[in-house]
Amino acid sequence: MTGLGTLLFLVGIGVLIFGLLRFRKRNWPKKKTQIVIISSILAIIIGIGIIPTAEEEASNEKPKQEEKTKEVTVTPILKTENTFTTNDDGMIVIEGETNPGAEVRVVFSNIPDVVGTADDDGAFSFSVDSLDKAQDVVLSIMIDGKTEEQTLSLKLSPGYESKLAAKAEEERLAAEKAEEARIEQEKIAAEEKRAADAKVAAEKKAEEARIAQEKKATEKRVAAEKKAAETKRANEQRAASAPSTSNEQGEMVYITATGKRYHYDQNCRGLNNSNGETTVTIAQAKAQGLTLCGFE
Structure with missing residues (x-):
């Protein structure tokens, strides 16, 4: 219907224009021209009536779209x-x-x-x-x-459950074995650490003993050197205060009847237990094999 209405409308317009042009040129009689014009107007009116409006077209298309949509709808199964x-x-x-x-x-x-x-x-x-x-x-x-x-x-399945159970048991035993190995390794490491600590302690103690021994030896050596220095200094002082060699043989000293030493000082500690002293020269004392008292 849409195509027919459009066709009538266009034909009516064309005939109307043609009739007006012919009438203007006076080629047609007036009555004939009127008939053509009226026919053209009727064709235009009929064509307009047949051509659907936009709302009508939309209403006509909607069922078609719904039908098309209905055709492609899929129900999941x-x-x-x-x-x-x-x-x-x-x-x-x-x-x-x-x-x-x-x-x-x-x-x-x-x-x-x-x-x-x-x-x-x-x-x-x-x-x-x-x-x-x-x-x-x-x-x-x-x-x-x-x-x-x-x-x-x-x-x-029962067979697969049995396999899973066997696998789980193997994993459990392996885990226990690994744990035992870990504990044993920790024990070995602890023993090695204790041994190492004991060795370090022993070495430290030995080093301390060595240092103490060296210190003691050093102190003893220093004391001996000090005593030797003091003895040397005393001998030097005694030698410096002793009479010259020319007078030594005539210098008088004290001896005892049983002693093996001679003394310059009558109050020498070496004479504390004597029963009496005798005065002789150094030459005489040395001639008897006597030596100087160690306290002098």
């Missing part, structure tokens, strides 16, 4: 089992059907999610070989922004 069981090697296969090209995701509790896409027939399949315990997982599909979910129960 998900068909699969509720329970899956591993084989004796621990592998589990999750499979089912959904919309072709839908995104399929399995959400686990202790391992990363598994994501895939359904094939052209809507089939999907996942193989998981790292399952170490029974658990519930969420299987979801997404198509055109719509999702569908289903909770699956994953079980372990």
Whole structure:
């Protein structure tokens, strides 16, 4: 109808213009011109009536769009089992059907999610070989922004459970052995440390004893040197105060009847126990084999 209304409108306009031009040139009679003009105006009016408005066009297009939208709307579907069981090697296969090209995701509790896409027939399949315990997982599909979910129960086969138990026991024994080795190593390290500390202490004690001994020897040597110096100084003083050699033989000294020393001083300590002193010359005392008293 839209095309017919437009056609009538355009034809009416064209005929009207043609009639007016012919009438202006006086080629047509007046009555004929009037008929042409009236016919043109009617064609224009009819064409305008047939041409739909914008609101009418929108109302006409809306059902078409709704029909088109209705045709492409997809309802998500998900068909699969509720329970899956591993084989004796621990592998589990999750499979089912959904919309072709839908995104399929399995959400686990202790391992990363598994994501895939359904094939052209809507089939999907996942193989998981790292399952170490029974658990519930969420299987979801997404198509055109719509999702569908289903909770699956994953079980372990008896054979696989036995393998897991044996593996756990091996790991426990290995851990115990490693712990025993660690404790033994710590004991050895502690013994070595004690021995090293004892050695250091013994070396320190020996060094202290050596230093003390050296100090004592040094003190003894210094004392001996001091005494020798004092003795030398006393002898030098005595020699300086003694009479010259020419008078030495005639100098008088004191001796005892049984003593082996001669004395310059009658009050010398070497004469304290004598029963009497005799005065002789040094020459006479030396002739008797006597020597100078050590206290002088």
